[in-house]
Amino acid sequence: MKLPKILLAAALVAGLLTGCSARATLTVLGPWSDAEEQSFRAVFADFEAEHNVTIDYIGTPAVNQVLQADVQKGQPPDVAVLTSPGELARYAASGGLRKIAGVSDSEYSQQWRTLLRLGTPDLYAVPVKADLKSIVWYNAHTPPSPVPSTWPGLLDYTAKVKPAWCLGMEAYSTSGWPGTDWIEDILLHQAGPDTYADWASGKLSWKSDAVRAAWTTWGQLLAAQGAPGLRTAALLTYFGDAGKQMFATQPGCHLEHQGSFATGSYPKDAAADFFPFPTIGPVPESWEVSVNLAGQFTDNPLAADFMAYLAGARAQAVWPARQDSSAFSVNQQVLAASVYKGPVRTHIAQVLASAQHLCLDASDVMPAAMADAFSRAVLEFLGDPSRLTDILSGLDNVRTGVAGQGKLTEPCG
Known part of the structure; x- marks a missing residue:
């Protein structure tokens, strides 16, 4: 008499599992904490909702050192945002950084398309924000x-x-x-x-x-x-x-x-x-410019989707548009969308997105x-x-x- 009940329970559980997919997790390492962390979380909130994913974000000012330790242990984050393009370029040279697939850089100027390739023929980085x-x-x-x-x-x-x-x-x-x-x-x-x-x-x-x-x-x-x-x-x-x-x-x-x-x-x-x-x-x-660049460190398909999301104008506009923000995007569509308040911020955004002779x-x-x-x-x-x-x-x-x-x-x- 017990066997049919067990089978019935197993079938019920299987039905529940197939009816709702488990929520995936994506690990992201970055340099921001406190108010800046909240701004970055606002940037990826839509991605979490639309992809049914939880982003496990770890913010630390020692992002380069933490990433180096994680890579050495063979446990890198899916995505890391670095303040140092030079460090990211060294991971590209050593093979630790993945080429970005399925991401368009057409919304960026020729100067930025060059810089985002980190001295290689391939696209390796997405700018999160710049100064x-x-x-x-x-x-x-x-x-x-x-x-x-x-x-x-x-x-x-x-x-x-x-x-x-x-x-x-x-x-x-x-x-x-x-x-x-x-x-x-x-x-x-x-x-x-x-x-x-x-x-x-x-x-x-x-x-x-x-x-x-x-x-x-x-x-x-x-x-x-x-x-x-x-x-x-x-x-x-x-x-x-x-x-x-x-x-x-x-x-x-x-x-x-x-x-x-x-x-x-x-x-x-x-x-x-x-x-x-x-x-x-x-x-x-x-x-001269400085920039926070995101790079992909695993083959997780969600990481590739996240990089494509970060590169787009919708995500790029979130941080600059927040109240009292001092953040800027180099995405030209964000500039065209007039998200910047006042002539001073607009002037800075114009230079970042369109100027010639940019040097990191x-x-x-x-x-x-x-x-x-x-x-x-x-x-x-x-x-x-x-x-x-x-x-x-x-x-x-x-x-x-x-x-x-x-x-x-x-x-x-």
Whole structure:
């Protein structure tokens, strides 16, 4: 008498299982936590619903180290979003990164289509969000007059307005990186994209004339700023706090060289505007950019679907359109959809999506050991500019020491 009941129960369970499919899981590793994590979760919410999948997102500022450990254990996430295109390129070179299939990059400019291939003939990355560098912020209520459009004009303003620059180099374990942005921008606008690309990819010596000139040019501007005490203060000032002084009743500074994300740390009612970093030599107008790139690390078909979803305009528009967002997409359809609030954000989005001569942040392209040494060198230079020769020699020793590591060979679009 019991056997038919057991068979009946088994049939009932089988019917339930075939009537509703189990919910799949996709693992995603990324650099965001807190409010940024919530914004990223909003980006993939529709994907979860439409594909009946749960995305197991792990956010950590040590995303490169966590990914490296997971790959070494043979347990990589399905998808990882990295702040360093150079690291992603090294996974592509080692075979750990999957080529992206079924993803169209037609919504991106030719410059971005080049950059997303990580120096290969194939598509390997999808941009989740990007930031424009090569810009100088100011308080729109007290703009510089005239707005500097040349390097001599910028030096003149620096010498006349005290203190001109908001400088903050403190960033915990990565202190010094705001100064690397200065060197990168000066070199790009003084020597041009080709020289910049050779330097960023490790082909050009740190002791070369072009690289030395970038450091000495920054030193020239720091000297025009005035008191050495301001350089010392920069070593102790958190980078996210430096620019807030522009909007005080009695401004503590008037200009900040910082990426488009800077507005996220400014007061909510701040009237911030920017002007392009001026060219210093006979070079084309160029822009330094940073970008968070997603890469696929497993053959999970859902991972391929997720990459295609992330690349599309619908997903790309979510983060930039959120209230008080300082995020930008490089997808041209997002730009056309007018999701950006105000002329300043729209201008930044236009440059990111459409400008010629885009170059990735050099520190994000370099091997980790080189980028870390670069950041430390900035701090040394601020402390004692007379040590420049020794500083550059030390950096070149690091360059030759990492020569065997994979390089991102095309850091400019």
